[in-house]
Amino acid sequence: MRYALFLGCTAPTKSRNYELATREVARVLGIELVDLPDFECCGFPLKSVHHESHLLMAARNLMVAEREELDVCVLCSACTGTLTEVNRQLAHNDVLREQVVSKLGGGKGEYVFGSAIAVKHVVRILYENVGLDTLRSKIQKPASAITVAAHYGCHYLRPSEIYDDCEDPEDPHSLDELIEVTGAKSVRYSERERCCGAGVLAIDEEIALSLAQKKLEDVRSSGAHAMVLMCPFCGVMYDENQARIEARSDATYNLPVLYYPQLLGIALGIDPKSLGFRLNRVKADKFLERVI
Amino acid sequence: MNDFATILVVDDEPGILSSCEVALTRSGHKVDTASSAEEAVTRIRQEKYDAIVTDLKMPRLSGMDLLRIVKEEKPETDVIMITGYGTIQTAVEAMKLGAFDYISKPFTPNELRSVVTRAIERRRLTREERAKARRTRVAFEYVMPDDLYYLPEHSWARMITEDVAEAGIDDVFQKTIGVVNRIELPSIGAEVEQGSTFAQVYGAGGKVYKLWSPVGGRVVEVNNLLTEDSSVLNTDPYRKGWIVRIQSSDLRKDLANLIDGDALIHWWVKREIVERKTSKYVKVNVLDPEFKHDIAKEPGGENIKVCFACGICTASCPIREIDSRYNPRKIIRMALLGMKERVIGSDFIWLCSSCYICTERCPQGVKFTEVINAIKNIAVKEGHVHPSFVAQMDILAKNSRLYPIDDFDNRKRESLGLPKLSTGEGSAGEICRASGLLDIVKRKN
DSSP states (O other), X not given: OEEEEXXXXXXXXHOHHHHHHHHHHHHHHTOEXXXXXXXXXXXXXXXXXXXXHHHHHHHHHHHHHHHHTOEEEESOHHXXXXXXXXXXXXXXXXXXXXXXXXXXXXXXXXXXXXXXXXEEEHHHIIIIIIOHHHHHHHOSSOOTTOEEEEOOOSTTTOSGGGGTTOSOTTSOOHHHHHHHHTTOEEEOOTTTTOOOSGGGTTTOHHHHHHHHHHXXXXXXXXXXXXXXXXXXHHHIIIIITHHHHHHHHTOOOOOOEEEHHHHHHHHXXXXXXXXXXXXXXXXXXXXXXXXX | OOSSOEEEEEOSOHHHHHHHHHHHHHTTOEEEEESSHHHHHHHHHHSOOSEEEEESOOSSXXXXXXXXXXXXXXXXXXXXXXXXXXXXXXXHHHHHTTOOEEEESSOOHHHHHHHHHHHHHHHHHHHHHHHHHHHHOOOOOOOOOTTSEEETTTEEEEEOSSSEXXXXXXXXXXXXXXXXXXXXXXXXXXXXOTTSEEEEEEOGGGOEEEEEOSSOEEEEEEOTHHHHOTTHHHXXXXXXXXOEEEEOSSHHHHHXXXXXXXXXXXXXXXXXXXXXXXXXXXXXGGOOTTHHHHHHHSTTOTTGGGOOOOOHHHHHOHHHHHOTTOOHHHHHHHHHHTOHHHHHTOSGGGGOOOOOHHHHHOTTOOOHHHHHHHHHHHHHHTTOOOHHHHHHHHHHHHHSSSSOOOHHHHHHHHHTTOOOOOOSOTTHHHHHHHTTHHHHHHHHO
16 A cells, blocks of 8 residues: 555644654555645635635645656645545636646646546544554554543544545444554543544634533543544544643543544554654653553 | 403494403403493503404494504503404404404304413513513514415415415414314315304313414415324424315406515514514615515525524524624524614625534424525625624635745744645635626725
């Protein structure tokens, strides 16, 4: 398996632990991740304010991948949603495709989009392309002593129509199954579909942090030892901002927040130092003691 | 007004006055009578009535005069007109002035009781909805698609061809009759006059409600689905719930007697203000009926007009749980009403977190997340940009990333064994310049 690695804006600066763990897990599983220096912002931040700019930025990245004839492995759920949606739009709308390609300096019929390149979130690749059986066969250190709460976030699942309704956006299962493959228990908790609030962090911090806190409360009530997620923006809300949330409400969560490749990496027997755990804001030492 | 109301019946014919009094008293209502509009005016200034049932044609002050006085002095009182003419012109004029409904002579005690019950039910609904609105902060509205012609609070007509119109009941009517148990449809070929009965429905407790035809002509088709499943009238009164198709000899003339969708919005807004419910709407004179069409032209905004205001979007919204300023249903209703400046100039449109829960749950397929994006795109074009977006666009244009990478970041990446990333403007700046986005940013800066 060979993919162009699309890091997006947040992961390489705010969630390097996620990037480190993904690269390590890919290496162990034999997935080749190719860095393309021409990848830039996916265009998601512009969708709500200037549709055309967002379309052009997303299309440009897709054209970079298509030129290299590489499917795209994405770390960020918002980037996944944006690139998937634009990839579909341009594949099915000939007029729009030619307009966009022309504006980006491409020739008529030069790019196909759609079937030419697949855009997939790294967790979806692990679930669908690597598969649970393969993962299960490679587990070295089952994390059977721990219980975690899966946070799917929004754009990994929604809008479901751009993902061909591949799983129920109200009751998803892929991350839970991937967690259980590691030997850990995935606990159910209320309001699993709740958004992390990152989308409004720059607009209204109070709302964003309140929203994140609601989920921290729900996860704490579930008795989980940690939260497991797959989007760097969600990581910013629950890991980076957890101390601020605690400070503003006198609450104490001390809830480790792991990216799924970190959990999988442990179970695959990879040294936690290589999985970027020291970059986790909420220290996961006690959590790791339970696992290792 | 509870289940029983205090009602004033006004008619110059003693026989009708007496029969109305008996019919309504037997239903448990407290009934006063007046044999002239003048006497009625004196009474309404002394007593508080929930409803007034008045004859239209009376010597000196007419029923229409009385209606005007009641709406001026006691706007919360429902007025039901008794007409011996049954002409839509008179009825629509009365309804435009705020009459709740009308009944045509001759009428049975049951017909009178049904229309009074409907008035009571509307008041109860309004009261409940207000309480709910206070509790949940979800505003309520009745839904009136703008491509129809209305006999207000009763029936609607949709032009299908130059001489054929479809007719059904409107949202206010369906909500006030409650669950429809059965409908009696006209025969194909039957002739109906505008304003006369074209069908009747049976509600709870065997109550019978006559439906006034919004247009006159020959019935050419009836909706047999309704005889199999009359609940469609409650669930989808404007589409699957059409009742008849009527071929009219002069359809345009009939439609001219009705109120069309855009005008109805103004009618409703005016009525809200007349009835002192000013909290819902404010500036009537700044409505822009094109706003919803502009939104529909934007990518993702296409479905805005099929919103039925069920409120699932609002109930599902995680942001609204925390801050009631962000209310998807209210925003979409404001947009449909044409409150463009209020919407695009607001702070609340920027509060969407793009979680898409509303989009997933909307039974009508309205992609509200995309609708709000369409609204924000319009806002930006017209110079309304949230400051945080100005900053983000500026950073993106200069760095091609939301979080710029500099030499320090790359050194740190290298120390972790991660590859260096490109720095500098990249392509995003050129894209933003070519699309005109940077001009917007510059203007705001």
